[in-house]
Amino acid sequence: MDSQIKRGLLEACVLAMLSQGESYGYRIVQDAPAALELSESTLYPILRRLLKQGLISESPREQAGRIRKYYAITDLGAERLRAFAADSAQIKQTLSFIDERSDI
Amino acid sequence: MTKTEWLDALRLELETAGLERDDVADAVAFWSEAIDDRVEDGISDEEAVLSLGDAAEAARSVVEELPVASRMVARASGDNPAARLVTIALLVLGFPLWGSLVLAAGAVLLALFIAIFALAVSAWVVDGSFLLAGIAGVVVLIQGFATGLPWSGLFQFGCGIAMAGVGLLLAPFMAGVTQWAAGIMVMLARKVSSLFVRRPAPPSQEPGKRVQFQCPRPILWVGVTLVVVGAVSALVALSTCGFNPESLPQLPPICLF
Numbered sequence: 001m002d003s004q005i006k007r008g009l010l011e012a013c014v015l016a017m018l019s020q021g022e023s024y025g026y027r028i029v030q031d032a033p034a035a036l037e038l039s040e041s042t043l044y045p046i047l048r049r050l051l052k053q054g055l056i057s058e059s060p061r062e063q064a065g066r067i068r069k070y071y072a073i074t075d076l077g078a079e080r081l082r083a084f085a086a087d088s089a090q091i092k093q094t095l096s097f098i099d100e101r102s103d104i
Numbered sequence: 105m106t107k108t109e110w111l112d113a114l115r116l117e118l119e120t121a122g123l124e125r126d127d128v129a130d131a132v133a134f135w136s137e138a139i140d141d142r143v144e145d146g147i148s149d150e151e152a153v154l155s156l157g158d159a160a161e162a163a164r165s166v167v168e169e170l171p172v173a174s175r176m177v178a179r180a181s182g183d184n185p186a187a188r189l190v191t192i193a194l195l196v197l198g199f200p201l202w203g204s205l206v207l208a209a210g211a212v213l214l215a216l217f218i219a220i221f222a223l224a225v226s227a228w229v230v231d232g233s234f235l236l237a238g239i240a241g242v243v244v245l246i247q248g249f250a251t252g253l254p255w256s257g258l259f260q261f262g263c264g265i266a267m268a269g270v271g272l273l274l275a276p277f278m279a280g281v282t283q284w285a286a287g288i289m290v291m292l293a294r295k296v297s298s299l300f301v302r303r304p305a306p307p308s309q310e311p312g313k314r315v316q317f318q319c320p321r322p323i324l325w326v327g328v329t330l331v332v333v334g335a336v337s338a339l340v341a342l343s344t345c346g347f348n349p350e351s352l353p354q355l356p357p358i359c360l361f
Contacts, residue, residue: 025134026141040138040156041165044131048169064144068137 010036010046015073015081018056022072047071055080107139110153117163120185131166213296217289224285227278231271238268238330248355256352259341266334273327276319 010032017023017031025043032038050056055077060067073081105113111132118128135156142152156162195202241264248257319327345351 024141025138026145029138040135041162044134044162045165045169047134048166066137066140067133068141069134 006036006042007046010038010042011050012081012084013038014043014046014050015055015077015084018071018073019078019081022059022070024068024070028071050077105150105153107136107149107153110139110156110159111136113159114162117160118166120188121163121167123166127166131162135162213292216292220285220288224282227281231274231278234267234271234274237264238271239264241265241268241334243358244355247358251356253353253355255341255344256355259338259349259352260355262334262336262338262341264334265337266331269327269330269332269334272323272330273319276323 013032013036014028017028023031025040025047029038029040029043047056047058051058053076054074056071057074058069058071060069062068114135115128115132118131123131138156139149139152142155143149147155241261244264245257245261248254248260341352342349
């Protein structure tokens, strides 16, 4: 998938997953839709970016004798997710517009 | 490849790319956790590492997130310390060239800032002088009555008050100009800083946040009233001299000092 499109979708996707409750790196990778082909290498920069923007928060916690970082969505992140959901009708329309013209 | 070897490779890649120590530690902790979680899922160390792919690729995903300026240094230096030295040497030797270009670009930018700022300032100076004409009108009216030339005073008062009305009506427009100028300056500053600091794109502008030239109702009414009162006063004064302002007797000049 084109990296620009994927980037935006992945950010929204991670926010959507965290809106269901906090999670950690490996589980986010497992829970992501297969179509996105999410790997740790793709996820890490997204998490950094979301953290920097204050859309998610991280809290390291001890788990079975080692530290695991849990990520949770913030109020700002929830707001961003709602804005994305509001845009989704527009996105779908644009996608079908492209679809109709790309079967050459 | 064991977990330790893979993480060491990642650390080396990130350090040679010039990443800050804290950022390197954060990234290494993230991938270490990823390996541990896989092992907990029931696969071996080696398999877990294998499923993560190349350490260099993981490092690249971190470096790609750096702002343009740091990334260029990181790219240019690569993983070879000698290449890094050469890059630094070239940067120092090339200073007369790129230094003057950067200086020129900075000067152009500064000039642009000053020009936009001056535009906003002059908008308010113009508006302020209109408003001052109103105060001057009141002073002249008092002087006119005091010196026994009430019609001359009233004529100048009318002109001054009408100008103050125009100034008041122009104020929201001037505020719009200021807002617009401030918006451009913020945008410029953001563009420049984005070369050095990677920041999230600003959220798309809400329709309500766009620059608007709206005139609040009270200002509109007071402004229009002032213009009307001024015009009527001036016309009344003029009617006493057959609408020939030159035949109105001149008021003596006011000496402030």
